Amino acid sequence: MxxxxxxxxxxxxxxxxxxxxxxxxxxxxxxxxxxxxxxxxxxxxxxxxxxxxxxxxxxxxxxxxxxxxxxxxxxxxxxxxxxxxxxxxxxxxxxxxxxxxxxxxxxxxxxxxxxxxxxxxxxxxxxxxxxxxxxxxxxxxxxxxxxxxxxxxxxxxxxxxxxxxxxxxxxxxKSFVWYSPSAFEENGYEIPTTWQELLDLTDQMVEDNPDVKPWCAGIESGDATGWPATDWLEDVVLRTAGPDVYDQWVNHEIPFDDPQIVAALEEVGGILKNEDYVNGGLGDVASIASAPWNESGNGIPDGTCHLHRAANFYQANWDEGLEVAEDGDVYAFYLPGASEDDKPLLGGxxxxxxxxxxxxxxxxxxxxxxxxxxxxxxxxxxxxxxxxxxxxxxxxxxxxxDQLSFDLLTDESYTFRFDGSDQMPGAVGTGSFWREMVSWISPGQDSETTLSNIEASWPSS
Amino acid sequence: MTAIPPTTLTDPTEVDTRKVRGLTRAEQRAIAAKGRLSSPWASGIAIVLAILWTVPTFGLLVTSVRPRSEIRSSGWWTFLQNPALTFENYSEVLFGSSTSFATFFVNSVVITLPAVVIPISLALLAAYAFAWIPFRGRELLFVAVFALQVVPIQVTLLPLLRQYVSWGLEGSFWVVWLSHSIFALPLAIYLLHNFMKDIPASLVEAARVDGAGHVTVFFRVLLPLLTPAIASFGIFQFLWVWNDLLVALVFVGGTTDVAPLTVRIAELAGTRGSQWHLLSAGAFVAMVVPLVVFLALQRYFVRGLLAGSVKG
Amino acid sequence: MDWLLQPDTTAEKLTLMVIAILLFVVVMGAILLGIDRLKRAPTWVVVLGFLGPTLLFLAFGLLYPGLRTVWNSFRDGRGRTFVGADNYVTAFTDDRFQTVLRNTALWVVLVPLLATLFGLVYAVLVDRTRFEYLAKTLIFLPMSISLVGASIIWKFVYEYKPVQGNIQQTGLLNQVLVWLGMQPQQFLQDQPWNNLFLIAVMVWIQAGFAMTVLSAAVKAIPDDIVEAARLDGLHGLGMFRYITVPSIRPALVVVVTTIAMATLKVFDIVRTMTGGNFDTSVVAYEFYVQSFTARQQGLGAALAVILFVLVIPIIAYNVRQLKLAEEIR
Missing domain, CATH: 3.40.190.10 (Periplasmic binding protein-like II)
Structure with missing residues (x-):
């Protein structure tokens, strides 16, 4: 008692x-x-x-x-x-x-x-x-x-x-891109509604101001380092290969290094491994691997980058005093799909x-x-x-x-998919996938090697 | 082996008073005679080492009183130019939990003391047996105990926890004390054995000839000589237990009834590891007690790990 | 008597603590008293009294789990089926584990040597100076910080910021480079130097241990030896090389051994600072990952056994020293 x-x-x-x-x-x-x-x-x-x-x-x-x-x-x-x-x-x-x-x-x-x-x-x-x-x-x-x-x-x-x-x-x-509404307004940037528009916007940003890198990213997270990069790949697989291929990939019905996945990783590399695009306020491409994920978006309020792909829970990491709102200091837009009607949504x-x-x-x-x-x-x-x-x-x-996230989750026009690495066996999902993505970024291992290494680590049973 | 003049078999308090009184003539002579590396080079190296060893910690101390946004945008050495001072990190560490900080603190103390006293006592007895009681298989057994040092604590967690659960003791102080004692024993025996065997055989033999049993020899002859060694190992064991997270985490979990300070500090990083700035304050709070203990016990081993110069 | 298991208040906890210590003292006291009373007790009874409880503890808490680990290392990820030497083959052939083994070797060679060297030099330098207490406390300071805390401190030191706009360096080491007019570096990422920067953290921590023990040993060097050497004209480095070091040899062996053992087991530094990425993983960390994160218990167990094998040379060396010491005595 x-x-x-x-x-x-x-x-x-x-x-x-x-x-x-x-x-x-x-x-x-x-x-x-x-x-x-x-x-x-x-x-x-x-x-x-x-x-x-x-x-x-x-x-x-x-x-x-x-x-x-x-x-x-x-x-x-x-x-x-x-x-x-x-x-x-x-x-x-x-x-x-x-x-x-x-x-x-x-x-x-x-x-x-x-x-x-x-x-x-x-x-x-x-x-x-x-x-x-x-x-x-x-x-x-x-x-x-x-x-x-x-x-x-x-x-x-x-x-x-x-x-x-x-x-x-x-x-x-997770399918969000954080940005600064005021910086967008100042520069006359529009929120992109397709993947191509997002890439065009990125080029536009490089053109407007070569000193400011459009994207900032960081995947350092202690012994979980690499997970934000897996989210990147998953989000892009959903957009370039589609939810069905995504499901097959996650359930290992197709090899981890299927050509469609390689293509998706190349697409990610088009942004994350492009020296013109990254890594605003944090360094070169390799710096993505060692930038703490929870501080990597700070370039947006600091004015050293414009775009940071991160989940809704990233909001807890903004400095005290920043207003998180559509007309505030920082906010997020939906990471667009291939077309306006193609709306995959990654979450966890x-x-x-x-x-x-x-x-x-x-x-x-x-x-x-x-x-x-x-x-x-x-x-x-x-x-x-x-x-x-x-x-x-x-x-x-x-x-x-949070309200926006909830709206997207409950909106049936969005195709929801659960974080792939979270569904894979631990040896991959919390092991080789993270690790190899770090190698992909930092010493610059190529996409095919990266994915085939992960494929090799998939447990046989 | 020279016999030991009784006066050098001093107890620590006497050492201390002598220190206060100033150096004895013998010591002054020793200083003059030692011919140390007392060149400017030597002092220079000592100062550089001291700075190298202190600056990172000092940086953390400054960091712990800076606001989060400052920490990430400028180095701590700019603090003087831009002295934005906050104690918010500390107040979060001390009061940010639903459980009062004092509870964790008391738990840490309650866990640490027996986990220092018990293994040292056992190790002293064991080291004595290995050093001074001849028996068959002694060396083999000693090497086996010594080798057990390398068993990583992690491999023991599951078998031990399973046993504790079957005894119904999991989540209590008892199993933490027991576990820490077990893990400390091989190293403690190894270190104390080394000091123990340095004691001149003549001393032990003399006592044995007088008819003293092993128990008497142990308490009357060896323990007084070993006080400084015990104090120094005591400090190390204290630090290891005080700073331990793994054992506490596995055997008592995070339940606030028994969880020590380290469990609370580890939590400060936040669910997604986004609150690293709080850890600087947490690290300092956790450091206070070990430092006090070190300063309090330092006098015991400033004169050597064996009381008196027994070698020669 | 519920509170004996689950004490609630501070008073109960403290009482429980005192009871535990008293209980231990009484039990051990009774055993020893019993031995003492038996004037003609055979040796084995005496040995049992001195060693018995310890051996019981060790067998239960370390030996049995250790043997189980050896057993598990020949079984699969979940410990269900026998897989022969598969785990060992993986551990020795996989490229990644080769790096891990190489790094571990680097750690176990460098950390004990450097920590002992710094500890010894410092101990000799500050010995009997006016600032000895303060000076020793400064070097000892890192010992009182947990490994994770130390890793955080050094993460701050190594922090990297690019040269872009008004961005300032926040890591001291990079700031120093910038002050010297050099480019900031990503210390934890640039192979193979990053391993050395991790090793530095462990050296920083362990030097305090080396310093404490060696300082005591230095003080125990008999004055007559020093004086004789002085009369022979030894000074400064010569004294250090020919008198100090040989005189404290046993203590040096103890310190190097202890630090080497600790180094083999340490995984928090790698875990906190790089998460094993950028080719910085060591066996102890990999063992942790395989056993607990990847749930490949067989492989994890094999790594633990490898750790044990790595220690055999250290044990052998110590046994030799022990034999030598016995002969002298």
């Missing part, structure tokens, strides 16, 4: 501290980090009548293990408050940057958390294969929620061999998996897959969070780029 009471106290302390954080953030006028950004309410509004379906869970505890750490973890904890308060359950949250390395260790040791947020469908698949007894198929209520509030495609990402194991939690949109997200079928765990899983939670989360999040849940109230999203 004692542990439970302590847990309750902790949660209360967490929400109080969360409140305090927002208050100091506002009064201090920093507004820079994701938690304080939009000045969202620390407590979501709710009515316990809506939570009766989850039953009385007084005295139970659910442990959650994720890769999300502070300050975002604070928002996660705050979003569980209604569930905890109305059902009486306690959620013990633990976030770690070593999550992906540690989760398999815990599972193997028999020390599984009740619930984990898996950032990649490929990782989920390997967990189900390696630990078939640990990963629990989703319960009835969860399956219902998944089918009701998510498109078939999103449900599919959490499904392994026909069984639903995981439901989507957060989502992100994380997935909730349960490792226990206890009543309270299943109830919490159901809560996390419901619009109730999505809206509670939106309420406590300042900026930088969206979900593919169709019950999410768009008005609760507090940043315009």
């Amino acid at each position: 004692k542990r439970i009471q302590r847990g309750r106290g902790l949660t209360l302390a967490a929400s109080v501290a969360g409140l305090g954080l927002v208050l100091t953030a506002c009064s201090g006028g920093d507004g820079g980090n994701a938690s304080g950004g939009g000045g969202g309410d620390a407590e979501p509004t709710f009515d316990c009548a809506d939570y009766e379906q989850y039953g009385d869970l007084e005295g139970t505890t659910v442990t959650v293990y994720t890769s999300i750490v502070d300050p975002e973890a604070e928002e996660q904890r705050a979003s569980y408050a209604p569930f905890e308060e109305c059902t009486g359950a306690t959620i013990e949250y633990e976030g770690s940057r070593e999550f992906e390395a540690q989760l398999p260790v815990r599972l193997e040791a028999g020390n599984a958390p009740d619930i984990a947020y898996i950032p990649q469908p490929g990782f989920l698949r390997s967990l189900v294969e390696d630990f078939p007894d640990a990963v629990q198929p989703a319960g009835e209520a969860v399956v219902e929620n998944a089918n009701e509030f998510y498109t078939e495609q999103w449900v599919e990402y959490g499904t392994v061999d026909g069984t639903l194991y995981a439901t989507p939690l957060g989502a992100n949109v 997200g994380e997935f909730v998996t349960a490792f226990s079928d206890r009543e309270e765990v299943q109830a919490f899983h159901a809560y996390l897959s419901s619009p109730q939670w999505a809206n509670a989360k939106a309420e406590v999040t300042g900026q930088g969070w969206i979900s593919a849940n169709n019950g999410l109230d768009r008005d609760l999203l507090q940043s315009s780029i």
Whole structure:
């Protein structure tokens, strides 16, 4: 009993501290980090009548293990408050940057958390294969929620061999190009609506001012260095080869170094390996490999580059005081397709998996897959969070780029595809793909060698 | 092997008072006699080394009080020209979590002390056995223990965690203490054995002839001589445990009840590693205690790892 | 008695800590007291008393996992089927692993030598000077920073900004180059020098360890030896070369060995600074990646075993030293 009471106290302390954080953030006028950004309410509004379906869970505890750490973890904890308060359950949250390395260790040791947020469908698949007894198929209520509030495609990402194991939690949109609306206005640049227009605009920029490189990019990210480059390739494969080829490529039905993929990588190289186009404010082509991805867009407000391809979550990285809005200091446009009607959309997200079928765990899983939670989360999040849940109230999203992301996600004219590297086996998706893209950029390894090296590393089983 | 004059078998406090009183005649003579590299070249090299070793840390210290936008746009050495000062990084480190900073701090202390005391005590006993108790297979066993140093901690995590889970002890201080003790033992035994065997055999033998058992010899003769060595290894072990992230992460996880400071500091980088500027402040907060410990214990080994000059 | 496992308050935690230490002292005390009481205890009982708990710990926590790793190194990625020496073949033939092995050799040679050299020179230079305390503290400083913290510090030092418009250098080393009128360099990227810049970080950290131990050894050099050498006309470098270094030989062996062992195992520096890219990976990091990120446990285990094999020369050298010391005694 004692542990439970302590847990309750902790949660209360967490929400109080969360409140305090927002208050100091506002009064201090920093507004820079994701938690304080939009000045969202620390407590979501709710009515316990809506939570009766989850039953009385007084005295139970659910442990959650994720890769999300502070300050975002604070928002996660705050979003569980209604569930905890109305059902009486306690959620013990633990976030770690070593999550992906540690989760398999815990599972193997028999020390599984009740619930984990898996950032990649490929990782989920390997967990189900390696630990078939640990990963629990989703319960009835969860399956219902998944089918009701998510498109078939999103449900599919959490499904392994026909069984639903995981439901989507957060989502992100990667097909964005960040730019400075004021710089565009000054120079009379128009937002491109096709890939060719984007290339023309780039040439135009070089012509107008050879000192300012049009693009800036950085793919350094500690031991995950290289991932932003994989997103580049995926986005371009979707545009030059199309979503069907993309699916075959991701599922390894065609070789990784298929000629169409080589062509796509050459297209990427047309921008990233072109000394005239890169790397504004950061150096030469090779500097892309060592520029920290989260600082590589700073050339836009600094005036040393114009374009930076990055996901909606890049907004958390802009300096304090920059306004992220269509008429503000920085904003993003959709990375255009081959034609105006061709609108592929690359995105990602994380997935909730349960490792226990206890009543309270299943109830919490159901809560996390419901619009109730999505809206509670939106309420406590300042900026930088969206979900593919169709019950999410768009008005609760507090940043315009989040709203735009949500619009694109729910707009049926866009063809959504999930981040390919996240779906590939770990040895490729979080290994050779990253590594070889770094070699492709830095010592200038050619496209074919790069892709065939990755092909060679694809696990045989 | 000269016999040791009793006065040089001093305890550390006496060493210290002597230091305060000023140098004894013998020491002054020693300084005069040592004929050190006391040329301008020597001083120059020492100063260059000191600067090389200090400047990066100093840069980090300056960085830790600069705002994020300044950090990325200009070097810390421009700080004096443009002194934009902020303690926001520190306030985020100290107060930015839902759990009070003091909790992590207390956890670190609670984890570290037993994880220093236990392995050193065990290692001292083991080193004594390897150095002074003749038994069959002694050398082989010593080499085996020494070689265990190379087993990477990572390969032990899974088997250990599985065992702890089956004992129902995972996530408690007990397993962290146990794990740290295990990991420290090979190196501790190796280092302490080296100091231990430098002690003149005549001393040990004299005590043995007087009828003292091994336990008595260990406590009465060896321990007092080894105080400085124990203090210095104590510092290293303290640093390793204090700065450890891996063991804490695996065996206690990030649950705030038991997680040490390093877990909190590691989190500062943010989910996507975008908050590196906070780490500069975090690194300094974490450094304070080890530095205090070093300064407090420095006097113990300033005169040598064995109390008194026992060689010769 | 819940709090013995899950203490809540600071008081409970501190009490638990004291209890743990006391418990340890009481148990060990009882064992030793028991041995002491048995006046005619056979040697093996005494040895067991002194060594028993340690060996138990080591067998459980290091030996068994180590042997399991050897076993796993002959099995596939998930440890299910026997694959013979496949993992070793991969580790020795793959181009990438060749680079990794070469880098590791570079690390394990350079780090102990340089760290010991700097530590020793510094220890001798500041020995018994007025600023000894302060001077030693400065070199010791990096020891008190975690490896990740140190890596971050040096990442700042190596930072690169291009020559473009008003952009200023933010990395000290590049700023120095610019002040000297040279082009800024991408230190962590330019092969093969980038390995040396990573190695510098480890040298920077370990020199404090070398300095501390060697300084103590230098102080233990008997005065009469020094004085005799002086009378023979040895000064400065001659004294260093012919008296200081030979006198502290055992300590030098210990320091080099310890640093070499630590160097073989270190992976945080590579991980934080380059993520193993630009041909900078080392065996310890690759082992971590294969075991935990790529989930190729067999290959990871094989790399760990290779790490072990790399240490054999160091062990052999130490055994020789041990034998020599025994003979002298």
